[in-house]
Amino acid sequence: MTLGNNQEIAVHASGVEKVYISGDTNVVALRGADLEVRCGEVVILAGPSGCGKTSFISIIAGLLARDGGKLEVMGEDPQALSTEARTAWRLRTVGFVFQQFNLIPTLSIAENAAIPLILQGMDRRSACVKAKELLDQVGLNGRDRSSPIQLSGGQQQRVAIARAMVNSPKIIVCDEPTSALDGATGLRVMELIAQVGRMPGRAVIVVSHDDRIYHLADRIIHMDDGRIDRIETTASLRNAHV
Amino acid sequence: MPIFALKMLFGDSARFYGMLLGLAFSTLLISQQASIFVGLMSRTFGFVTDTPQPDLWIVDPAQRFLDDNKPLRSTAVQRVRSIEGIEWAVPLFKGLLVVNLPDGKRQMSQVVGIDDASLIAGPPFMLEGSLTDLRKPDAIIVDEKATRREFKMNNPPEGGEPRSLRVGDTLELNDRRAEVVGICKATQTFQSQPVIYTTYSRATEYAPMERRMVTMVLAGVAPGVDEVQLIKTIAERTGLSAFNGEDFADKTVGYWMRETGIPINFGTAIVLGFFVGVAVAGQMFYNFVLDNLKYFGAMKAMGASRKTLLGMVFLQALTIAILGFGLGIGMTSAFGLTVPGERLAFRMTWHIPLIAAASVTVICTASAALGMWRVLRLDPADVFKG
Ligand SMILES: Nc1ncnc2c1ncn2[C@@H]1O[C@H](COP(=O)(O)OP(=O)(O)OP(=O)(O)O)[C@@H](O)[C@H]1O
Ligand SMILES: [Mg+2]
Numbered sequence: 045m046t047l048g049n050n051q052e053i054a055v056h057a058s059g060v061e062k063v064y065i066s067g068d069t070n071v072v073a074l075r076g077a078d079l080e081v082r083c084g085e086v087v088i089l090a091g092p093s094g095c096g097k098t099s100f101i102s103i104i105a106g107l108l109a110r111d112g113g114k115l116e117v118m119g120e121d122p123q124a125l126s127t128e129a130r131t132a133w134r135l136r137t138v139g140f141v142f143q144q145f146n147l148i149p150t151l152s153i154a155e156n157a158a159i160p161l162i163l164q165g166m167d168r169r170s171a172c173v174k175a176k177e178l179l180d181q182v183g184l185n186g187r188d189r190s191s192p193i194q195l196s197g198g199q200q201q202r203v204a205i206a207r208a209m210v211n212s213p214k215i216i217v218c219d220e221p222t223s224a225l226d227g228a229t230g231l232r233v234m235e236l237i238a239q240v241g242r243m244p245g246r247a248v249i250v251v252s253h254d255d256r257i258y259h260l261a262d263r264i265i266h267m268d269d270g271r272i273d274r275i276e277t278t279a280s281l282r283n284a285h286v
Numbered sequence: 287m288p289i290f291a292l293k294m295l296f297g298d299s300a301r302f303y304g305m306l307l308g309l310a311f312s313t314l315l316i317s318q319q320a321s322i323f324v325g326l327m328s329r330t331f332g333f334v335t336d337t338p339q340p341d342l343w344i345v346d347p348a349q350r351f352l353d354d355n356k357p358l359r360s361t362a363v364q365r366v367r368s369i370e371g372i373e374w375a376v377p378l379f380k381g382l383l384v385v386n387l388p389d390g391k392r393q394m395s396q397v398v399g400i401d402d403a404s405l406i407a408g409p410p411f412m413l414e415g416s417l418t419d420l421r422k423p424d425a426i427i428v429d430e431k432a433t434r435r436e437f438k439m440n441n442p443p444e445g446g447e448p449r450s451l452r453v454g455d456t457l458e459l460n461d462r463r464a465e466v467v468g469i470c471k472a473t474q475t476f477q478s479q480p481v482i483y484t485t486y487s488r489a490t491e492y493a494p495m496e497r498r499m500v501t502m503v504l505a506g507v508a509p510g511v512d513e514v515q516l517i518k519t520i521a522e523r524t525g526l527s528a529f530n531g532e533d534f535a536d537k538t539v540g541y542w543m544r545e546t547g548i549p550i551n552f553g554t555a556i557v558l559g560f561f562v563g564v565a566v567a568g569q570m571f572y573n574f575v576l577d578n579l580k581y582f583g584a585m586k587a588m589g590a591s592r593k594t595l596l597g598m599v600f601l602q603a604l605t606i607a608i609l610g611f612g613l614g615i616g617m618t619s620a621f622g623l624t625v626p627g628e629r630l631a632f633r634m635t636w637h638i639p640l641i642a643a644a645s646v647t648v649i650c651t652a653s654a655a656l657g658m659w660r661v662l663r664l665d666p667a668d669v670f671k672g
Pocket of ligand 1: 092098
């Protein structure tokens, strides 16, 4: 993998290790994982269940401590920060899309999407106005006062995408964003992620083993048993399918 | 985030109303039962509170509480008067006598005989007539409640509909004529018999003849005299026990508290109220936090600080505590205002809302602390776990 142009590096991970200690047994989840993601890139992290995808993405997002290796995300090692500083760093730097959406049912979708801005100290009114713009972008115009429970799964995931982008984070991480959705809906959600995520200065990492959406990414990083197994580019993928 | 925290709370309406009612009911049980308890207990010494004039209440040393009459010889008054530092001393008669109503009904009544000359220890409020009317022949003053209830004239002498006893009517006390010259308002007694005031000498005429007629001696202390020393002197010189009003009331309440099951009954109800709050509201609040844990977790991952998250839980607990307590105290007050005082002793002293508030605080703090602990322990990495 080479840096063919002068694009900024969003994520640089080398030799990342993670060992879970549960009782007497140690589970090695990552055994030297390397990854480089450039700004403007959308990558999919794929691989069989238990190969360490979630662990890896959690470490990159500053949610989980690693047990070895090096990591720089947007020029910073989240693990080098204090807990408070890391929390603030996540708020500024990382947008999250979860498999189960995690929208608060008693808030309107605009309020849900506004949460990162409010956490950053913006007043509620302005934050909701901004969130409404994002909801318009993800195709939910006019629905901003709805409750999440009035929306379909695909629409809820769109709200989550709006929420992940509302404060313009540099990195967006998504863990299985389409696996709670049916195939067609999942595809449209992934299209949205690829579209809004692929922006200069922003990188998107999506964990998924749904191969129907692979063609929407720039690269597919295949993991196996805690390591990067092989990397496909979309071009090679298309060739394989032809 | 405060507004979002409140929306989360109010939005979960089934649970919100559950918690609200749980806390309100708990507050109601605690404050209502405590108020009735205080009300009942203060009835035991109502006569002492109604009678502010004496500095000292002088009784037989064996007397355990206000109504535990151990009459004294009539010389007791003279002996107390002769003690230096006593400004004045008057006898008081207090006893249960049978009253015959014109329609033949008989009613045990509490007769209070007050000093003929000074009329000290008369009723606290006169509704009709005046205290000095007691100096008329056969005069008695009757408590207003009794005129409507026990002494209601079912067959008035002038004929017509049944009516309340009124000034000018006559009763018989132990077969002697007694004429109503006034209507007063006295604090309800614990045993709740009708209260009749008359003069000491007339009371002793009404009462069956006995050697000891003075129920107690009421005394005033001369200015500048040390009360504690005086009480000792009275004990040495007369063998009698003297108390100031407050101590006498305390002694009386203390007796009822120690010797009856009343405190246990009310204590049980109050503790029950507390546990209803814990079981219903505390438990529901904790479940509310647990249900929202995934959202708190997501917010923690997104970059919400501990302070923000704990602040949200704290605000939710505080809000439900204030609303539940307010509703409960409101219900208790409404109860206290609507139930007639003569039926039910109800007295909400300022301590009672404080006690209820403390209980609600304990319940909400404990469940909020448990909830906060769960929020603190949340591993943000868990948000990616299904
Ligand atoms: N908290 C934990 N404690 C112990 N072992 C864990 C923990 N989390 C993950 N593991 C183990 O680490 C390994 C990697 O888990 P991880 O969740 O990263 O895999 P994954 O690739 O995301 O799998 P899936 O596709 O099923 O989500 C697995 O063997 C898993 O059982
Ligand atoms: Mg996973």
